[in-house]
Amino acid sequence: MTVAVLNELLDEPPPLSFKIRLWDGSEWHPETDADPRFTVILKDPGALKRMFFKLSDLSLAEAYIFGDFDLEGDVYALFEIGEWIAERGLSTSKRIKLSRAVLKLHSSAQSNGSEHGRIELDGPTHSKTRDRQAVSYHYDVSNDFYALWLDENMVYSCAYFEDPGNDIDYAQEQKLDYICRKLRLKAGERLLDIGCGWGALVRHAAHYYRVNALGITLSQLQADLANERIAEAGLSDRCKVEVCDYRDIDMPGWFDKVVSVGMFEHVGEALMPAYFDKVYTLIKPGGSFLNHGIASFQENRGAGKESNETFITKYVFPDGELVPVSKALGLAEAAGFETRDAESLREHYALTLERWLRRLEGKQDEAIAETDEVTYRIWQLFLAISVYGFRRGHLNIYQTLLVKPDNGISGLPLRRDDWYK
Numbered sequence: 001m002t003v004a005v006l007n008e009l010l011d012e013p014p015p016l017s018f019k020i021r022l023w024d025g026s027e028w029h030p031e032t033d034a035d036p037r038f039t040v041i042l043k044d045p046g047a048l049k050r051m052f053f054k055l056s057d058l059s060l061a062e063a064y065i066f067g068d069f070d071l072e073g074d075v076y077a078l079f080e081i082g083e084w085i086a087e088r089g090l091s092t093s094k095r096i097k098l099s100r101a102v103l104k105l106h107s108s109a110q111s112n113g114s115e116h117g118r119i120e121l122d123g124p125t126h127s128k129t130r131d132r133q134a135v136s137y138h139y140d141v142s143n144d145f146y147a148l149w150l151d152e153n154m155v156y157s158c159a160y161f162e163d164p165g166n167d168i169d170y171a172q173e174q175k176l177d178y179i180c181r182k183l184r185l186k187a188g189e190r191l192l193d194i195g196c197g198w199g200a201l202v203r204h205a206a207h208y209y210r211v212n213a214l215g216i217t218l219s220q221l222q223a224d225l226a227n228e229r230i231a232e233a234g235l236s237d238r239c240k241v242e243v244c245d246y247r248d249i250d251m252p253g254w255f256d257k258v259v260s261v262g263m264f265e266h267v268g269e270a271l272m273p274a275y276f277d278k279v280y281t282l283i284k285p286g287g288s289f290l291n292h293g294i295a296s297f298q299e300n301r302g303a304g305k306e307s308n309e310t311f312i313t314k315y316v317f318p319d320g321e322l323v324p325v326s327k328a329l330g331l332a333e334a335a336g337f338e339t340r341d342a343e344s345l346r347e348h349y350a351l352t353l354e355r356w357l358r359r360l361e362g363k364q365d366e367a368i369a370e371t372d373e374v375t376y377r378i379w380q381l382f383l384a385i386s387v388y389g390f391r392r393g394h395l396n397i398y399q400t401l402l403v404k405p406d407n408g409i410s411g412l413p414l415r416r417d418d419w420y421k
Contacts, residue, residue: 002022002028002042002045002048003028005048005052006020006028006048009052009085010030010085012088013030013031013032014030014032014081014084015080015081015084016034016037016077016080016081017029017030017032017034017035017036017037018030018036018037018038018039018040018073018077018078018081019036019039019040020039020040020041020042021039021040021041021042022042023042023043023044023045023047036073037073037074037077038071038072038073038074038075038077038078039071039072039073040069040070040071040078041069041070041071041072042068042069043067043068043069043070044068046068047063047068047069050062050063050068051063051068051069057082057310057311058309058310058311058314060082061311061315061381062311064377064381065315065374065377065378065381066374066377067373067374067377075384076384076387076388076391079384079385079388119133119134119137119318121133121134121137121318121319125268125270125319126267126268126270126271126319128245128247128248130319131218131245131266131319132218132245133318134266134317134318134319134320135217135218135219135266136218136219136220137318138316138317138318139156139197139217139219139221139222140219140220140221140222141371141375141379142221142370142371143198143221143222143225144370145367145370145371145375146198148359148360148363148366148367148370149356149359149360149363149367150168150356150359151168151169151171151172152169153169153172153173153176153198153200153203153204154197154198154200154225155172155175155176155197155198155200155201156197156198156262157175157197157261157262157292158175158262158292158345158348158349158352158397159171159172159174159175159348159351159352159355160172160174160175160178160345160348161174161348161351162174164351167355168352168355168356168359171348171351171352171355172200173204176200176201176204176205177204177208178419179201179259179261179290179292179399180204180205180208180209181418181419181421182290182341182399182401182419183257183259183288183290183401184288184412184418185205185209185211185257186209186211186256187209187210187211188210188211188212189209189211189212189256189257190211190212190213190214190254190255190256190257191205191211191212191213191214191255191256191257191258191259192213192214192215192216192249192255192257192258192259192282193205193213193214193215193216193258193259193260193261194216194246194258194259194260194263194279195216195217195246195260195261195262195263195266196215196216196217196222196226196241197215197217197222197226197261197262198222198225198226198229199215199222199225199226199227199229199230199239199241201213201215201259201261202214202215202226202230202239202240202241203229203230203233203235203239205239206230206235206238206239207233207235210238211238211239211256211257212238212239213238213239213240214239214240214241214242215239215240215241215242216241216242216243216244216245216246216249217241217242217243217244218243218244218245219243220243222241223241223242223243226241227240227241246275246278246279247274247278249278249282251282252281252282253281253282253283253284253285254282254284255282255283255284255287256283256284256287257283257287257288257289257290258279258282258283258287258288258289258290259289259290259291259292260279260289260290260291260292260293261290261292262292262293262294263293264291264292264293264294264328265293265294265317265320265321265322266317266319266320267321268319268321269321269323269327272323272327272328272331273331273334273335276331276332276334276335276337277335279335280335280336280337280404283404284404285404285405285406285407286403286404286405286406286409286410286411287403287404287411288340288401288402288403288404288411288412289337289401289402289403289404290399290400290401290402291328291332291399291400291402292397292398292399292400293328293397293398294322294349294395294396294397295322295323295324295325295328295395295396295397295398296322296323296324296395297324297394297396311381311382311385312382312385315378315382316378316379316382322395325342325396325398325400328398328400329342329400332400332402336404337402337403337404338402338403338404338405338410339400339401339402340401340402340403340410340412341399341400341401341416342398342399342400342401343398343399343400344396344397344398345397345398345399346390346393346395346396346397347390348397349386349390349395349397350387350390350391353383353386353387353390354387356383357380357383357384357387360376360379360380360383361380364376367379
């Protein structure tokens with residue numbers, strides 16, 4: 001029956017070769033002479049049923065993270081096959097026929113339970129309490145888990161590569177400095193980092209640019225380690241990290257510069273006007289705001305809404321929402337900001353995610369010992385999907401430089417030469 005389902009699902013020659021190995025050691029593969037790019041290993045007779053029972057990306061992802069099947073070979077080729085199937089589409093009659101065939105498959109319970117690894121959030125979407133739960137769910141897996149595969153400064157955002165061969169430590173240092181140069185930080189200025197993570201940027205800015213930096217996060221674990229590293233670097237007189245929601249900062253006109261790197265995805269589209277309004281009030285006239293975040297394309301909008309639950313929103317970034325950069329810039333300008341630069345770093349993020357994935361897979365045993373196998377598989381799949389998404393252009397990421405003009409004066413030079421010194 002498993003073979004019959006595969007024949008029904010893949011009744012046309014696929015664009016690349018692969019094979020499927022059943023629990024009894026037998027193999028199925030499409031009719032092709034090419035060498036297989038990957039192998040899907042089904043663990044038991046019920047695996048295929050759990051993979052395709054809902055005919056959704058989410059059911060496939062859950063089948064993987066709970067160990068119903070394994071993969072060997074090129075995982076990105078698997079995603080290509082998935083896209084090929086989706087683009088072909090299934091007629092109503094074919095879906096019904098396939099569903100009936102799937103229902104006839106042997107059924108067995110998942111060994112790890114389908115609720116493992118997810119959280120039920122309390123309160124209205126993007127309320128302060130709920131946002132703190134969502135952030136803690138993602139970032140408080142454990143500091144040691146992230147330290148296994150991030151760079152030495154634990155920068156959990158897109159790196160900046162001079163060359164594709166750069167290692168992740170060098171590329172992240174380059175990113176930190178690139179942001180500081182874009183903001184044109186000067187000694188004595190006040191910098192706010194919204195969603196500062198483990199504090200790498202505030203440390204870099206305080207050390208190399210001698211600013212007074214405040215970083216805020218909703219994760220207590222991040223704040224504790226960030227302040228520990230700040231103290232070790234002898235920078236406690238110039239920077240600190242606090243557990244604080246950006247909405248609770250009541251310091252109008254206090255900051256010369258504000259930066260937000262990788263936090264924008266947590267804001268929520270409905271709150272984006274208030275987000276830009278809040279940052280606008282915090283910045284002095286003539287100040288700058290660098291906003292760095294992932295963007296969707298128009299047709300991909302809706303991530304984070306209950307009716308469009310995905311693997312990412314269910315197991316990785318609960319309540320995460322992406323909007324097109326055009327929408328974000330319009331909201332920023334409505335708040336009073338002037339857009340001075342918008343730079344796509346899509347290829348840089350694909351390279352970053354590749355490095356993270358290789359490092360995580362290289363520390364598989366340690367990662368599982370620190371968390372558990374399901375958590376490891378969640379992050380492994382999340383990183384692999386993200387690599388593919390940025391490679392293919394399904395996702396993008398932008399650094400936008402916004403200014404708050406002072407009676408029309410931006411305070412910016414005519415050229416950007418200093419960005420590339």
